[in-house]
Amino acid sequence: MKMDRPPHLKDLEEDAEKQPFLPNYLLFLLASTSAAASAEFHATVREHGLRVPEWRVLACLHDEDGQMVTRLAGLALMEQSRLTRIIDQMDARGLVERRSDALDRRRVRVHLTGDGRILAEEMVQRAAEHEAALLSRLPDGKGNELRRLLKEVYRQFSGEAD
Amino acid sequence: MKMDRPPHLKDLEEDAEKQPFLPNYLLFLLASTSAAASAEFHATVREHGLRVPEWRVLACLHDEDGQMVTRLAGLALMEQSRLTRIIDQMDARGLVERRSDALDRRRVRVHLTGDGRILAEEMVQRAAEHEAALLSRLPDGKGNELRRLLKEVYRQFSGEAD
DNA sequence: GCCGAAACCATGAAATATCATACAAACTGC
DNA sequence: GCAGTTTGTATGATATTTCATGGTTTCGGC
Numbered sequence: 422m423k424m425d426r427p428p429h430l431k432d433l434e435e436d437a438e439k440q441p442f443l444p445n446y447l448l449f450l451l452a453s454t455s456a457a458a459s460a461e462f463h464a465t466v467r468e469h470g471l472r473v474p475e476w477r478v479l480a481c482l483h484d485e486d487g488q489m490v491t492r493l494a495g496l497a498l499m500e501q502s503r504l505t506r507i508i509d510q511m512d513a514r515g516l517v518e519r520r521s522d523a524l525d526r527r528r529v530r531v532h533l534t535g536d537g538r539i540l541a542e543e544m545v546q547r548a549a550e551h552e553a554a555l556l557s558r559l560p561d562g563k564g565n566e567l568r569r570l571l572k573e574v575y576r577q578f579s580g581e582a583d
Numbered sequence: 584m585k586m587d588r589p590p591h592l593k594d595l596e597e598d599a600e601k602q603p604f605l606p607n608y609l610l611f612l613l614a615s616t617s618a619a620a621s622a623e624f625h626a627t628v629r630e631h632g633l634r635v636p637e638w639r640v641l642a643c644l645h646d647e648d649g650q651m652v653t654r655l656a657g658l659a660l661m662e663q664s665r666l667t668r669i670i671d672q673m674d675a676r677g678l679v680e681r682r683s684d685a686l687d688r689r690r691v692r693v694h695l696t697g698d699g700r701i702l703a704e705e706m707v708q709r710a711a712e713h714e715a716a717l718l719s720r721l722p723d724g725k726g727n728e729l730r731r732l733l734k735e736v737y738r739q740f741s742g743e744a745d
Numbered sequence: 746g747c748c749g750a751a752a753c754c755a756t757g758a759a760a761t762a763t764c765a766t767a768c769a770a771a772c773t774g775c
Numbered sequence: 776g777c778a779g780t781t782t783g784t785a786t787g788a789t790a791t792t793t794c795a796t797g798g799t800t801t802c803g804g805c
Contacts, residue, residue: 422763427741428657430734441646442707443658447714447726448624449642450733451617456660457741459610480611484603490754495590496605498618503792505755527753527800545604552609558739564609567732571612572592574729577720579589579619584793652784665762667785689770689783 422473427457462551469544474499474507475516479533479541480548482517487530489522516540584635589619624713631706636661636669637678641695641703642710644679649692651684678702 430444430453443449466476477497481488488496494504508531511517516537522528533541556564575581592606592615605611628638639659643650650658656666670693673679678699684690695703718726737743 422662424660424662425653425657427737427743428654429741429743430737442711443642443646444734445730446642446710447717447730447733448617448621448710450730450737451613451620452660454733454737454740455610455613455617457737458613462610480605480608484605491587491752492590495587496615498586498614500584500586500793501754502756502794506791509755525753525801529754548608548610549604555609555740559736563732563736567736568607568609568612570725570729570732571609571616572606574721574725575589575592575612575616575619578616578717579591581589581591653782662763663784664764664786668761671785687771687783691784 422463424456424460427453427460458555461555462548465547465551466544469540471540471544474503475511476544478504478507478511478531479516479537479544482531482533482537483541483545487520487532489528489530493531511537584625586618586622589615589622620717623717624710627709627713628706631702633702633706636665637673638706640666640669640673640693641678641699641706644693644695644699645703645707649682649694651690651692655693673699 463473463476466473471479474497477499478493481493481496490504490508491501494501497504499507508517508519512519515534517531518534520530520532522530559567625635628635633641636659639661640655643655643658652666652670653663656663659666661669670679670681674681677696679693680696682692682694684692721729
């Protein structure tokens with residue numbers, strides 16, 4: 422999604438006619454910050470001929486090859502049926518391949534091909550570089566503080582805390 | 584988007600065959616946390632007959648009625664052409680209406696109708712309640728800490744810091 | 746072992762998003 | 776005030792996403 426420059430939240434706050442809601446709404450702050458932080462790198466992703474969901478799949482498989490479709494969809498933040506079709510395309514492009522799980526034949530495991538792995542490694546490398554550049558814009562330590570906090574909050578909100 | 588239960592990040596970390604990338608990648612943590620935090624409320628949104636982008640538009644107009652299309656698209660995290668069509672639908676449903684700006688006739692200002700305002704107020708109320716419920720799952724103060732940090736980081740990453 | 750239920754993945758049909766571009770209005774420098 | 780540029784919004788054609796559901800395979804209680 423090609424997005425314009427993010428708007429400034431302050432502008433909303435300046436309209437004092439009544440209590441503004443969004444500038445302090447956590448879900449909005451999370452979504453906006455995520456979008457603002459990702460915009461640049463997502464442009465890079467597209468320049469490499471990938472769409473964002475495809476990049477997410479590559480990154481997930483980079484960390485753990487051969488994941489099943491459902492879990493991959495969860496990690497890559499999309500619906501299962503959408504992932505199925507994205508796998509179709511990535512398969513047709515020779516980036517991944519499906520193998521059925523011998524122990525549970527309902528499951529389909531998605532594996533990187535050689536080309537897929539090369540591309541995944543390159544993109545992960547670029548992502549890491551971009552992340553470093555992003556973090557360098559923040560005061561020292563802020564980045565790690567944010568990471569720690571997000572991990573903790575994710576744990577709570579995703580039910581991992583059970 | 585109807586999503587399954589979020590996966591547990593730890594699982595990725597447990598695969599020690601090599602350095603996992605995602606569990607510490609800031610953009611991934613932001614996107615995953617945002618998705619996990621929003622999932623419940625987004626279900627509520629759909630139960631009220633709204634899609635997420637429509638809810639975002641209502642929330643934006645709740646804070647500042649009569650915004651122009653471009654800015655609304657930026658705040659609601661979508662492309663302009665998509666917002667144009669969403670406005671079409673919300674207009675047809677009687678939730679918003681377009682008025683052209685007298686001073687700059689290129690601009691189209693989007694206003695809540697009476698019904699739109701009623702729905703916006705109700706949803707904002709529910710969002711606030713849901714947010715309170717979410718925050719109550721976190722240790723005291725974590726929520727505010729996260730908010731402060733996100734605001735600061737958003738400022739940097741969106742270029743508002745210039 | 747059998748039966749109903751649940752988990753996993755794929756798919757059709759309809760709705761939606763995207764990209765490029767068109768169109769209109771407002772600026773800019775002259 | 777005019778030509779060229781930029782800004783703001785809409786739209787057509789295409790590609791994608793979604794929802795509901797179908798087909799398999801496994802699970803659980805009996």
